[in-house]
Amino acid sequence: MATVTKKKEIPRQPMPEQDPEDRVGNFDEVPYGFTEELATLEAQRCILCKNAKCVAACPVNIDIPGFVALIQQGKFLEAARRIKQDNALPAVCGRVCPQEEQCEGSCVIGIKHAPVAIGRLERFAADYERRMGAVTIPEIPPKTGKRVAVVGAGPAGLTVAGDMILKGHEVTVFEALQGPGGVLMYGIPEFRLPKEIVRAEVDYLKQLGVEFVMDYVVGRNSTIRELLDEEGYHTVFIGTGAGLPSFMEVPGENLIGVYSANEYLTRANLMKAYLFPEYDTPPIRRQRVAVIGGGNVAMDSARTALRLGGDVTVVYRRAREQMPARAEEVHHAEQEGVKFMLLNNPTRVVGDQHHRVVGMECIRMELGEPDDSGRRRPVAVKGSEFVMDLDTVIVAIGNKPNPLVPRTTPELKTTKWGTVVADAKTMATSIPGVFAGGDIVSGAATVILAMGQARLAARAMDAYLHGDSVANPAADSP
Amino acid sequence: MQLNIDNQTVTARSGESVLQCASRHGIAIPRLCSHSSLPAFGACRLCIVEIDGMRGTPASCATPAVEGMVVRTNTEALRDLRRGILQLILLEHPSACLVCDKHDLCDEFRPAAAKAGRTTGCHTCNNKAVCDVRVLADELELTDLPVPPVYRNLPLERSDPFIDRDLNLCILCGRCVRICKAQHGRGTIDFVGRGSQTRIGEAFGRSLSEAGCRFCGSCIDVCPTGSLADRYAKWYGAPSRFTATTCTLCDAACAVTVHTTAHERAVAARGVDPRVPICVLGRFAIPEFLNGTRRLKTPQIRVGSRLRDVPWQQALARAAEHLRPFVGDGFALVCDTTNTLEDRYVLYKFTRDVMRSPHYIELQPDARGVSRAGLPDGVRAALLTGPFVDHERLQQLDLLIVQDCYATATSELATVSLPVAVLSEVAGTWVDGDGRMRPLRKACRGPGTAKPDWEIISELARTMGETGFEYESAATIARDIGAVGARLRIRQTEAPIAATDPSRRRTHFRGHCLDDHVGGLSELNGVEPALATAAVGG
């Protein structure tokens, strides 16, 4: 084992990746993943801190030094199992977490050198276990006879399902779309998160005994109340996400050629439109594309548009440093040839007499005083309007919480933004026995945050099923 | 001889009908069953006229012009009669849209027809943009149907390759039966049944394929309604352009008219001489072949184990760089005679003058269109315009450059792969089986940035620093090589052999098996064995 000094001399191992010029021609995953050699070498860099900061920074407190040490020793399968004690979806998280803001952002090695590539190691362990076909089914405690309804098969719902089944409860997951995964399926593209992995994770849950019901809309086919009162569920978890797309509300937004990022990505990812005509849903195959927004969704849309043959520009009203997207995604987008027009804001979309997009007017911005979020507010520069030549505009400026469950559940307390009010520690809602987590509570956020909340909810739900009372936070709050 | 038609003195030719004479003088008489390339039939009775001294209202198509005739073509009485005739014809044809009082507004609001299975009105008819019945209804100011129409609810015939038939739209004008007999000397289709049960069909209820249909498409070409339709083209509406060019799928070199849409997409090709049929390839294979999803669209170069999309300049630079060390007899170029004269001239010049190699191999396809060749021993580098050479031999090469229209196992081996525009995507001169020159005219755009062979090779030569390849167009090359005076093969004395004998029809083009790219062909070829034994006399 190398000494600490020696460890610090090992550089952060580069991730083997598809060449940018190659990968714009396919939807295959961009990073290939560490080999065993690379993984072991990278793992050596970790000094296995006693009170590891990275663990605290992880929303689900994965035992990072624990699993990294196992990789150091070549015990890859055990590393995977160690991760799975805290994280039900490591193959997913290793790929989509914003590690630079979480575990890797707190890594002490990262103070002077590049942080340990914790996310890549997590991915490596999970992929290794899957490829070896060595996924084990843990022992499940005796059946409690309690039934859990999970609404939504996205990251939050899958996490709750995974936790609750391991506690001996009977779990049914309801999903409105035709397949499980939620944003993992329809939102995140194949080249960032292969659907095969999501399917493998879901299959694992099925093997544990979780029941999945597709094409089922809670709020229509059953209300939350009916699940509890008529259909025999003892507790319900709401994980319906933030799928309602936001539009800019500028003139011309209904022109043919303006799409929400959700529509664009759902066509490509869920409906596999890039395989048209083998798959029936037509894709959006345009030439001159503008993507509005600076988050991961904007990057995903831009890179998908590139792969569908477009000339793509991201238009964002603030500056580079303020872009909420994961650093790696912005980097990948740039490498692939996505252009960036920062400090620009659309004012209207221009169309022809057949209601088709022919251009978009933008106005230049400059940074002014900081706003509530601490970011410097962009201010329009008067008279700086210009028109871009376009045929496609993808609006990726954010999503709002799905309104269906709140609308059909009168006693469910919500905020003015439409999110469900839930206790920060237990994720309990204003209805006894009903819990919520993920984007429906936090607004559009990340997979790992959804999982973190799901973890808390599962713990509280289990306690509730065992007869413990759970505080109803909404009863006390205004 | 002289006649008086509508107070106009006209001169008739010997043997002409009154209708033909009137047409020649710009006097339009309504008609449906009459067709310029078919003998008169007299079925629809729409072309009735008044002729002094003749009883009743004779059909002008079936009345020979006679010296001194006084003819009236457009009296109120005639218009009334014709309207009545049309109403009777429409008894069994979905005609509501024709008499709808919101017809114009609806047309303006949504001009394109919906792609219905069963057509129940113009708004769901594939023929809407070009329909003779609609034009006639307009001309005759049809506003109502005094007798309730019936819908016979005959099964849709959609199980034959290429041709969709909805017999519920058929007005029994007989044009299809007549043209089939006229062109093929026998009737694959005919009137079946009698009286009110009459319909067009095949003997013994066979399908078209089973009955020996050659799929020349002439019946579709003459059908005035949407009853007979080209499955691939039917929902595109009226083509925006028609280009006369030469079909190069075999050396009969028939003239065809290629129909393209506003997006410059070829959607149909039709024969030009109505007296002879063209074969199924010329009629139906061209658009599907050109619009296949696996067409090569962008230049690619090999990076590691993959082919990567790059701009033309980069691909040609890479090709040039790799070719330089192989100047001499270690290089071979293989093409076949599906290329135009202009292509072949430039390909040859490139091989001789730029690569200084004696190995210019120009293949003559066999009777089925297959072109295959070996490479001389000692050849280490090759440029191919199609999958003509065995895989194992290609794997031995140090350098392979492919310029082709479709991705193949051959192009997968290439170091540089270049997308080619073919068939009606290019202009040029071609030589038919009799040695005559035929013109190719560009009707549509190639996919992506595909270019004609001559253009690719010229640019490659220039990239390699050569002069003498500054050609701006195929016409420039044609002048250089004296390929002038090419004429379309419009008048044919007999049908091309491929149109009458399927066993003599080509299966390959430029090394590609047409069955792989034209769905209806693989269907058709699957049924072929039955055809040979199911010939119907006529």
Add this chain to the structure above:
Amino acid sequence: MFEITKKREVAPNVHEIVIHAPAVAKKARPGQFIILMVDEKSERVPYTLCDWDREAGTVTLVVQEVGQSSRKLVLLRAGDQVAHLVGPLGVPLEIERFGTVALAAGCYGIGAILGIARAMKAAGNRVIAIVEADSHYLHYFRAELEAAADEFIQTTIDGSENIKGHSIDVVKRKLENGESLDRVIAVGCLFMMMLAGNVTKPFGVKTLVALNPIMLDGTGMCGACRVAVGEQTLFACVDGPFFDAHQVDWSELRDRRVAYSDDEIQAVARTDVAAPRRERAHARTA
């Protein structure tokens, strides 16, 4: 998987399809729709819920073949399965005692108003069902609608039966004759629904139309189905599908509906080449 329990062509190109979908049948209400995928590679396509049987657990759709996806559906027969069916989606129609309610319908709309007619009548309204078809042979559900409505009027565009003209012409004549209509609901092609709005606007009668934009998910998360209604942009799948006819931007909706027509024609042209085998097999075993 959802099994088709009954299927028949009730009029040329118009197919009645009954599918076993208990979760949908249980909650179906007038004015709602479902989204259906024939197989795993299909599009997600919306179809109106025409009728439902809560006990048998079945829903009834009326489908016209107008393209590749609807064709895939109508080629199925009783006993076949569809891969996915989700619903009921959309906001149910407001059913109250309004007074006199006129339902105008054409094409697939004739089936669509069946459930609405029954519910409106049960709520104490006087229901007038006015159905139009191009010709007499395109009418269907006559007995069912006669039973469901207080007054049943059939029109034909070609005058081959009953009244000549459009259903909305009948509405217009009634209004001109001073008949009081408290609500008009129109379901049919875009052109017909637009005319409905134009006719009733001067009389100030509240008119609802079932808009049919292209949909992708149908549950409110993509915005493909957004329609301009007055000053607002609303999603047909979660705010509709019924909207105030007097506020709809018709030309925008018409253009948005044909946004993919080139792809759609290509799909029918390309995949239809495989149709011969399917159809032949279908015809032989039918």
